[in-house]
Amino acid sequence: MFTIRDDVRFSETDMMGVVYHPNYLHWMEMGRIDYLKRCGVTLNELMADGILFPITEVSTQYKNSLTLGDSYEVQTTMSGLNKAKMEYTYKIIRLRDGAVAVEGYTRNLFTDTQGKIKRLPDHWFKKINDVYQQEEKKHE
Amino acid sequence: MFTIRDDVRFSETDMMGVVYHPNYLHWMEMGRIDYLKRCGVTLNELMADGILFPITEVSTQYKNSLTLGDSYEVQTTMSGLNKAKMEYTYKIIRLRDGAVAVEGYTRNLFTDTQGKIKRLPDHWFKKINDVYQQEEKKHE
Amino acid sequence: MFTIRDDVRFSETDMMGVVYHPNYLHWMEMGRIDYLKRCGVTLNELMADGILFPITEVSTQYKNSLTLGDSYEVQTTMSGLNKAKMEYTYKIIRLRDGAVAVEGYTRNLFTDTQGKIKRLPDHWFKKINDVYQQEEKKHE
Amino acid sequence: MFTIRDDVRFSETDMMGVVYHPNYLHWMEMGRIDYLKRCGVTLNELMADGILFPITEVSTQYKNSLTLGDSYEVQTTMSGLNKAKMEYTYKIIRLRDGAVAVEGYTRNLFTDTQGKIKRLPDHWFKKINDVYQQEEKKHE
Numbered sequence: 001m002f003t004i005r006d007d008v009r010f011s012e013t014d015m016m017g018v019v020y021h022p023n024y025l026h027w028m029e030m031g032r033i034d035y036l037k038r039c040g041v042t043l044n045e046l047m048a049d050g051i052l053f054p055i056t057e058v059s060t061q062y063k064n065s066l067t068l069g070d071s072y073e074v075q076t077t078m079s080g081l082n083k084a085k086m087e088y089t090y091k092i093i094r095l096r097d098g099a100v101a102v103e104g105y106t107r108n109l110f111t112d113t114q115g116k117i118k119r120l121p122d123h124w125f126k127k128i129n130d131v132y133q134q135e136e137k138k139h140e
Numbered sequence: 141m142f143t144i145r146d147d148v149r150f151s152e153t154d155m156m157g158v159v160y161h162p163n164y165l166h167w168m169e170m171g172r173i174d175y176l177k178r179c180g181v182t183l184n185e186l187m188a189d190g191i192l193f194p195i196t197e198v199s200t201q202y203k204n205s206l207t208l209g210d211s212y213e214v215q216t217t218m219s220g221l222n223k224a225k226m227e228y229t230y231k232i233i234r235l236r237d238g239a240v241a242v243e244g245y246t247r248n249l250f251t252d253t254q255g256k257i258k259r260l261p262d263h264w265f266k267k268i269n270d271v272y273q274q275e276e277k278k279h280e
Numbered sequence: 281m282f283t284i285r286d287d288v289r290f291s292e293t294d295m296m297g298v299v300y301h302p303n304y305l306h307w308m309e310m311g312r313i314d315y316l317k318r319c320g321v322t323l324n325e326l327m328a329d330g331i332l333f334p335i336t337e338v339s340t341q342y343k344n345s346l347t348l349g350d351s352y353e354v355q356t357t358m359s360g361l362n363k364a365k366m367e368y369t370y371k372i373i374r375l376r377d378g379a380v381a382v383e384g385y386t387r388n389l390f391t392d393t394q395g396k397i398k399r400l401p402d403h404w405f406k407k408i409n410d411v412y413q414q415e416e417k418k419h420e
Numbered sequence: 421m422f423t424i425r426d427d428v429r430f431s432e433t434d435m436m437g438v439v440y441h442p443n444y445l446h447w448m449e450m451g452r453i454d455y456l457k458r459c460g461v462t463l464n465e466l467m468a469d470g471i472l473f474p475i476t477e478v479s480t481q482y483k484n485s486l487t488l489g490d491s492y493e494v495q496t497t498m499s500g501l502n503k504a505k506m507e508y509t510y511k512i513i514r515l516r517d518g519a520v521a522v523e524g525y526t527r528n529l530f531t532d533t534q535g536k537i538k539r540l541p542d543h544w545f546k547k548i549n550d551v552y553q554q555e556e557k558k559h560e
Contacts, residue, residue, distance in 0.1 A: 013295035
């Protein structure tokens with residue numbers, strides 16, 4: 001599990017006075033990108049190598065709302081990886097009281113730039129898998 | 141099932157050249173608000189009556205991407221209703237070829253303005269339930 | 281002047297209960313894209329031809345706010361065109377009372393895909409200029 | 421002048437591969453909110469005190485684009501303050517090369533919750549003005 005922290009932005013609120021619910025998907029993505037960065041993988045390099053990674057599934061459970069003035073932590077855990085796809089689970093924590101705001105899950109496929117399924121090249125797979133295996137061991 | 145149609149906006153695209161995945165949740169919401177409107181219920185009236193309806197669950201499956209130049213149809217079906225919650229399922233159709241772009245599901249709870257669970261008053265429940273029952277009958 | 285109309289989306293509101301101010305720039309862009317479409321020019325075709333058109337200047341004056349339930353009209357007028365740039369002015373009208381919500385101005389440059397200034401090819405220039413001149417004549 | 425720093429988010433990019441131009445207004449707002457925070461003023465407290473501060477004017481000049489992988493600094497300077505309005509200027513710096521990405525200006529009015537002009541109460545005015553005067557002195 002890796003974590004990032006940030007503050008709610010005014011632009012992320014809606015007329016109910018809380019963070020607009022699709023914006024939590026932005027934060028989950030920030031967690032996912034941070035996870036890959038810790039594997040030594042940036043989206044720009046993947047894309048330059050002709051690899052895209054479209055989202056094919058998202059699910060989120062909203063438990064507590066955040067508002068302007070709140071800070072949050074995104075806890076990102078890889079839950080599945082092979083050369084065709086990667087899966088993550090997320091917890092977003094409201095830092096003022098430690099409450100779970102959102103729990104989420106995403107799945108990305110790997111494709112070429114035409115959107116055709118493409119197996120992730122060994123080079124990239126190894127980088128991500130090494131960190132994934134290492135993280136898994138921590139929980140055994 | 142009720143449907144709305146619209147065109148992809150430039151502002152909805154991302155650096156991969158397609159509609160950014162959280163934005164489909166905006167469209168599902170537009171479908172949901174349209175559904176309520178057809179029940180004779182507007183969000184402003186509900187809120188003026190002290191009723192909020194936070195999202196507690198979303199799931200989406202992304203099947204085909206849309207890009208600038210595409211038009212889409214959101215097909216919104218209520219799949220559950222009681223005085224504590226309402227549930228919808230969605231299909232978003234890419235109109236150029238009829239492909240399903242996204243399938244989704246959402247659940248809203250009814251709360252007071254403090255976020256406490258609140259049973260939907262009869263007056264509002266009846267308006268929504270009448271349309272829901274009528275729609276259900278069409279599929280028997 | 282060309283006009284488009286649409287309804288405020290829930291996703292466009294902020295915690296003050298009104299449309300979040302940067303979102304009016306999205307609507308001005310929708311007006312601009314619509315203007316080009318009426319010239320027979322789509323962004324996809326321009327981009328496929330290696331022409332980008334980054335925004336280099338925006339100014340907006342906010343006069344009246346819009347909220348959920350409001351509909352609006354974007355009135356888009358081209359105010360300058362040569363092979364290096366195009367300029368537009370905008371009025372966004374709140375339809376419930378005809379009040380001007382926002383007045384705006386934008387300038388786009390034409391560049392190649394590397395961001396280098398590029399003069400708009402004759403073919404495209406003519407399409408846009410024909411409509412621009414025609415529109416100008418209406419106001420003489 | 422106060423500064424904040426952050427990284428471009430994937431969600432902030434558009435199909436041209438760069439930060440979508442209205443999103444710079446979000447960052448200018450983050451700079452503005454940070455400025456007020458350094459005055460000991462939070463938006464939540466102002467709003468709880470019945471004071472709103474709608475934007476009435478924005479202008480931006482876009483000079484260099486940012487993309488995913490870029491970090492930026494927002495330099496926020498108050499350029500005018502009285503009990504009716506506050507004005508700021510901004511520079512957004514692309515940190516990889518120090519280039520100015522965007523220069524901007526905003527004006528906010530103070531209003532009550534009904535949108536009527538309201539003079540900023542002494543208590544709040546003093547807090548903001550003290551910092552403003554102090555900042556001004558640095559530049560004499």
